[in-house]
Amino acid sequence: MSNIGSYEERLKGFDWGIAKEVLGWEDGELLNIGHICSDRVCTRGQTDKVALIWEGFGGKKHTYTFDDLRVYSNGFAKFLRDQGLETGDRICIFMDKIPSLYFSFLGILKMGGIAQPLFSAFGDESLEVRLESAGTAAILTTRKHVKKVRKILDKLPELKHVIVVEGDESKLKGEEIFFDVEAAPRVEEFDAYEATPATPSVLHYTSGTTGQPKGAQHVHSSIWGQALTTSWVLDLRDDDIYWCTADPGWVTGTSYGIIGPWSLGVTQCVLDSGFTCARWYQFIQDNRITVWYSAPTAIRSLMRDGIEPVKAHDLSSLRHLASVGEPLNAEAVIWSEEVFGLPFLDTFWQTETGAMMISNYPGMPIKPGSMGKPFPGIEAAVLDLKTHEPIEEPGRVGLIAFRPGWPAMFRAYRNKPDIYRSKFAGAPEGAEPDELCTNTDLWYVSGDRASIDADGYYWFVGRDDDVINTGGHLVGPFEIESALVEHEAIAEAAAVGKPDKVNMEVVKAFVSLKPGFEPSGDLELSIMNFIRKKLSPLAMPQEIEYMEKLPKTRSGKILRRYLRALEWGEDVGDLSTLEDD
Amino acid sequence: MDEMKDVVLEYIVDEYVDEDDDVEVDFDTALISSGIVDSFSMVSLKVFLEKKYDITLSDSEATPEAFDTVTSIVELVNKHLG
Numbered sequence: 097m098s099n100i101g102s103y104e105e106r107l108k109g110f111d112w113g114i115a116k117e118v119l120g121w122e123d124g125e126l127l128n129i130g131h132i133c134s135d136r137v138c139t140r141g142q143t144d145k146v147a148l149i150w151e152g153f154g155g156k157k158h159t160y161t162f163d164d165l166r167v168y169s170n171g172f173a174k175f176l177r178d179q180g181l182e183t184g185d186r187i188c189i190f191m192d193k194i195p196s197l198y199f200s201f202l203g204i205l206k207m208g209g210i211a212q213p214l215f216s217a218f219g220d221e222s223l224e225v226r227l228e229s230a231g232t233a234a235i236l237t238t239r240k241h242v243k244k245v246r247k248i249l250d251k252l253p254e255l256k257h258v259i260v261v262e263g264d265e266s267k268l269k270g271e272e273i274f275f276d277v278e279a280a281p282r283v284e285e286f287d288a289y290e291a292t293p294a295t296p297s298v299l300h301y302t303s304g305t306t307g308q309p310k311g312a313q314h315v316h317s318s319i320w321g322q323a324l325t326t327s328w329v330l331d332l333r334d335d336d337i338y339w340c341t342a343d344p345g346w347v348t349g350t351s352y353g354i355i356g357p358w359s360l361g362v363t364q365c366v367l368d369s370g371f372t373c374a375r376w377y378q379f380i381q382d383n384r385i386t387v388w389y390s391a392p393t394a395i396r397s398l399m400r401d402g403i404e405p406v407k408a409h410d411l412s413s414l415r416h417l418a419s420v421g422e423p424l425n426a427e428a429v430i431w432s433e434e435v436f437g438l439p440f441l442d443t444f445w446q447t448e449t450g451a452m453m454i455s456n457y458p459g460m461p462i463k464p465g466s467m468g469k470p471f472p473g474i475e476a477a478v479l480d481l482k483t484h485e486p487i488e489e490p491g492r493v494g495l496i497a498f499r500p501g502w503p504a505m506f507r508a509y510r511n512k513p514d515i516y517r518s519k520f521a522g523a524p525e526g527a528e529p530d531e532l533c534t535n536t537d538l539w540y541v542s543g544d545r546a547s548i549d550a551d552g553y554y555w556f557v558g559r560d561d562d563v564i565n566t567g568g569h570l571v572g573p574f575e576i577e578s579a580l581v582e583h584e585a586i587a588e589a590a591a592v593g594k595p596d597k598v599n600m601e602v603v604k605a606f607v608s609l610k611p612g613f614e615p616s617g618d619l620e621l622s623i624m625n626f627i628r629k630k631l632s633p634l635a636m637p638q639e640i641e642y643m644e645k646l647p648k649t650r651s652g653k654i655l656r657r658y659l660r661a662l663e664w665g666e667d668v669g670d671l672s673t674l675e676d677d
Numbered sequence: 678m679d680e681m682k683d684v685v686l687e688y689i690v691d692e693y694v695d696e697d698d699d700v701e702v703d704f705d706t707a708l709i710s711s712g713i714v715d716s717f718s719m720v721s722l723k724v725f726l727e728k729k730y731d732i733t734l735s736d737s738e739a740t741p742e743a744f745d746t747v748t749s750i751v752e753l754v755n756k757h758l759g
Contacts, residue, residue, distance in 0.1 A: 153711045370709045372741045617728035624721045633717035
């Protein structure tokens with residue numbers, strides 16, 4: 097029997113209070129995600145239980161108990177406090193998936209700081225934009241990545257501390273501080289900050305169509321949603337060995353790669369090395385992984401490698417599979433059922449929602465290719481594209497929307513109240529974020545399109561904007577275009593998503609060149625590597641098309657949607673506003 | 678063969694390894710599985726090989742396994758050059 101039991105039964109009289117039952121929560125307990133995921137698990141008698149099985153490249157392997165989690169997160173909390181960092185300070189974690197990432201995440205929350213994890217493959221410009229926007233007070237990084245911080249340090253007056261947590265201490269420069277928590281004296285006691293349900297916890301950056309990325313602010317009470325969805329959708333139990341393949345630089349890696357499993361005291365595995373099919377299968381086999389939460393891009397890459405590598409490994413420990421990041425195609429669901437004897441269950445949610453919103457559930461009949469049904473307690477709908485009224489007619493496409501008020505909902509875009517307000521259909525002019533996130537007369541509009549069939553299953557259609565979903569990560573075209581025109585050869589640029597069999601979409605750039613530059617293979621490679629280093633490998637155009645002149649409206653705005661439609665073979669729409677040659 | 682290996686190795690060191698990284702890359706160093714080159718960045722490496730050697734590598738050939746060492750990359754390129 098699964099944790100959720102019957103989905104239909106769970107819908108009846110649902111109350112989020114059941115999350116507290118799942119956690120064994122008693123009134124008066126300390127609310128703090130860092131404390132709940134470490135200290136509390138120990139006080140509930142699981143001190144010596146393995147919390148983290150970590151493997152890196154080259155055979156490196158370490159195992160940590162929940163007591164280690166408690167002590168090392170205490171170590172980070174105390175160290176950060178000793179540096180003068182205070183409640184509410186934004187503290188960035190910028191490192192690969194090493195153990196200190198996980199310890200420091202919990203430590204920051206324990207001392208009342210706001211954890212700001214960033215994807216370690218970000219280039220210096222992507223990093224700068226996000227640190228500047230957050231007014232980040234400190235950054236925790238490694239010797240491998242501190243070089244990117246050094247390049248931008250002068251532009252970040254609010255960044256007071258650069259802390260290197262791994263590597264050779266003698267190579268530090270300037271005022272950089274070295275702190276290796278495992279080598280430091282053990283910190284047995286630390287009084288975790290007593291958060292309120294609305295105390296900020298994690299700040300995740302997400303990309304939009306226009307402007308620079310926005311910081312989605314989450315709060316400590318998100319844990320109710322994250323713990324309950326982990327229990328009911330991922331079906332985690334006390335004896336599971338769980339693997340979430342996501343990087344905590346993205347929301348899946350924190351909500352379900354840290355908070356969900358550890359709040360429930362479940363052992364999890366982390367693999368910090370590059371992707372190859374054989375390596376992943378070996379990791380599952382070696383660690384007897386039972387529950388695996390991954391992404392469609394990875395699943396399609398495994399499919400491409402065929403069944404032979406699967407046969408070469410003993411994967412019989414697996415009992416439950418789930419997927420997130422982009423729609424999981426029906427072929428992938430059917431394939432996984434054939435080769436693993438288990439389907440990957442698709443889940444839908446976003447950085448902003450903080451936890452799963454629409455899912456397939458253990459025991460519920462699956463329609464391959466469908467997103468599933470709304471989680472109990474989530475009021476979802478698809479809204480008419482123009483009127484924003486819920487669509488009753490099965491199969492008609494609209495905007496996926498949710499009634500505000502679920503526990504893991506983001507509470508603001510940092511310093512961007514107008515953009516936050518714009519996400520709510522029917523929001524009163526001038527309404528503040530605090531009013532919007534509790535107003536159940538409104539709809540939070542996700543930016544994705546879907547339809548609902550006659551049985552209540554949701555079917556993903558696509559984004560409602562120009563944001564590019566590549567390998568499950570959202571990339572903003574504006575950020576790429578801004579970086580492209582910094583290349584010496586480029587006069588103007590547009591970035592769009594183009595279809596890709598493995599990654600769903602990849603970035604394609606259309607560029608016109610400055611006088612004196614000619615299209616060439618070398619230039620194409622130069623542009624690709626320029627963006628890869630400046631922004632990230634995800635943002636790197638995988639194709640570049642040279643144009644004499646980019647298509648524009650009469651007011652001079654580049655017609656990105658037109659270019660995207662051409663790539664997808666879609667109707668290009670009304671071109672009456674196209675600039676005349 | 679060795680000349681091609683040197684060219685590919687030089688490109689990888691120039692583009693993917695920072696000067697003060699504590700990483701020694703040789704013909705048999707794991708590139709993808711070690712994280713020196715991530716799977717998205719493989720595309721720019723693929724484009725480099727296609728332009729440099731005037732070949733076309735299909736997606737089914739350009740796998741993380743085939744791109745994992747300079748030696749395996751050169752083997753793949755040589756298949757196309759006959």
